[in-house]
Amino acid sequence: MRDQLQISARHVAIIFRKEVGSFFNSPVAYITLVVFLLISGWFFSSSFFLINESDLRGLFNIIPTIYLFFIPAITMGLIAREKSTGTMELLVTLPLEDWEVVTGKYLAALSLIGVGLLYTFVHFITLTFVGTNIDLGAIFTGYLGLLLVGGVYAAAGIFCSAVTGNQITAFILGFLIVFVFFMMDKVLFFIPGFMAGTVQYISVDYHLSNISRGVIDSRNLIYFITVIAVFLILTVRVLEIRKWR
Amino acid sequence: MIRVENLTKYYGDVCAIKEVDFTVHDGEILGFLGPNGAGKTTTLRIITTYLAPTSGAVYIDDLDIAEHSAELRARIGYLPELNPLYSEMPAYDLLVFAASARAITGRRFKEALGGVMETCGVREVLHRPVGELSKGYRQRVGLAMAMIHDPEILIMDEPSAGLDPNQIAEIRALIKELGKEKTVIISSHILQEVQAMADRMVILNKGQVVADGTTTELMAGFQGKAQLTLEVKNATEDSVQGLAVRFPEIRVQDQKLQDGVSRLELEYPTGQDLREQIFGYAVESSWVVLEMSRRQARLEDLFRSLTVEEGGALA
Numbered sequence: 022m023r024d025q026l027q028i029s030a031r032h033v034a035i036i037f038r039k040e041v042g043s044f045f046n047s048p049v050a051y052i053t054l055v056v057f058l059l060i061s062g063w064f065f066s067s068s069f070f071l072i073n074e075s076d077l078r079g080l081f082n083i084i085p086t087i088y089l090f091f092i093p094a095i096t097m098g099l100i101a102r103e104k105s106t107g108t109m110e111l112l113v114t115l116p117l118e119d120w121e122v123v124t125g126k127y128l129a130a131l132s133l134i135g136v137g138l139l140y141t142f143v144h145f146i147t148l149t150f151v152g153t154n155i156d157l158g159a160i161f162t163g164y165l166g167l168l169l170v171g172g173v174y175a176a177a178g179i180f181c182s183a184v185t186g187n188q189i190t191a192f193i194l195g196f197l198i199v200f201v202f203f204m205m206d207k208v209l210f211f212i213p214g215f216m217a218g219t220v221q222y223i224s225v226d227y228h229l230s231n232i233s234r235g236v237i238d239s240r241n242l243i244y245f246i247t248v249i250a251v252f253l254i255l256t257v258r259v260l261e262i263r264k265w266r
Numbered sequence: 267m268i269r270v271e272n273l274t275k276y277y278g279d280v281c282a283i284k285e286v287d288f289t290v291h292d293g294e295i296l297g298f299l300g301p302n303g304a305g306k307t308t309t310l311r312i313i314t315t316y317l318a319p320t321s322g323a324v325y326i327d328d329l330d331i332a333e334h335s336a337e338l339r340a341r342i343g344y345l346p347e348l349n350p351l352y353s354e355m356p357a358y359d360l361l362v363f364a365a366s367a368r369a370i371t372g373r374r375f376k377e378a379l380g381g382v383m384e385t386c387g388v389r390e391v392l393h394r395p396v397g398e399l400s401k402g403y404r405q406r407v408g409l410a411m412a413m414i415h416d417p418e419i420l421i422m423d424e425p426s427a428g429l430d431p432n433q434i435a436e437i438r439a440l441i442k443e444l445g446k447e448k449t450v451i452i453s454s455h456i457l458q459e460v461q462a463m464a465d466r467m468v469i470l471n472k473g474q475v476v477a478d479g480t481t482t483e484l485m486a487g488f489q490g491k492a493q494l495t496l497e498v499k500n501a502t503e504d505s506v507q508g509l510a511v512r513f514p515e516i517r518v519q520d521q522k523l524q525d526g527v528s529r530l531e532l533e534y535p536t537g538q539d540l541r542e543q544i545f546g547y548a549v550e551s552s553w554v555v556l557e558m559s560r561r562q563a564r565l566e567d568l569f570r571s572l573t574v575e576e577g578g579a580l581a
Contacts, residue, residue, distance in 0.1 A: 107350030
């Protein structure tokens, strides 16, 4: 059992390295990262001094919106490109399990999101220079929340990349799913009362707002982990379907 | 030993292969032959576990590939059709990737790399992205990837497609060399190629096995037609028709050339030699025989007769 786990971990790492390599071998990663940083930087700095408060709220509020485009752009190629170039055949006939492939690719996307978030630390550094009474806990949980939201969106994105062989379709589909998650909390007003509770529970914002207030509640963590797991399991299933078509 | 039993695969309603059955022995080169769309790639994809059959099973050394999938994949080297590669990756990185996925690292990787550089001749392109390589080199890199773990079983789907004649000769020699110690399956729609490399061939048509055996075995059972071409002078209409009357088994085609010379194309079942009788008839009818040449039924005729639709335009 432990041996098996070690082997799987090694396989995941192999796929992870290959994906990270191909991210930075192509201009897509650089372009999306630069766009991400430009937009987040602008939204942060344009309001930071006006609000005159020592936190990163401006930044944390805008990043989920940028995610809408940023994450589907990262994940669109993960599987769809392998299908369209035919390398899928090469990949899945290696002695790797489908779930190892999906996990490796997912973690690669997540790490790219992490790199994006890491760069926004410059704003945090600005804050430490000019701010007073900084709530470090809230900033930490804010970042954690953003990473978890990114994790949910990336899982949805890789699923979309698996259902189609076309990167553009994967992007649009990914955008739509992420958009639904993004909007749910915002359209609660229009949803009949008896469903509102459920929809609110499914919405990402609801759980994110708890975490970014500085409260790490296991219910919120379970939500994020469940949604990520559901999308990844669906992705593996979709890959297996290719065999039976 | 690879045992393919009763494989059937439907894509939706379309039947790609139907009840395909054959065996590949250890250390044998099997040629998998058939016209385009006969189901060769589908069968190979099932053997390599890329696809699952609708029904039927494949066993490698009595292990079912459906149950021991990863274990058996580790023993197979596979060169898919059209040789898909990650075009942005340098050949070296590709080989590292393929090797590490098969748990070959460190010193063992160095040895394996040395081995495939030698056999596949990829040394000089090792650090160039495969997208920039010529087709021949890409094919070699694909082969090197399939062979990096020194597999006992090597499966190659149209390994020579798109190569120039020199490269084809090289790859044939390489495959023949590999076949000395490995079990190899190569698919092709080119008969000469399979004949040149394979110990045995399985011919597939419209998803079904229509022939299985060595060249000699296949020819022994084949009742083809022998063709005799005759160029004669002074052949009158009547005497040509008389030939067909005298020998009902012969089909005659008559074509007038210049200066009273006719070309007769005669066709009759193999297994008998009618040249003597025909010469005798020519003498009787006082034809002047300028040329007589016989073409025996060959493997191509067998292949055509097996794979061309009966009564079709190509027959």
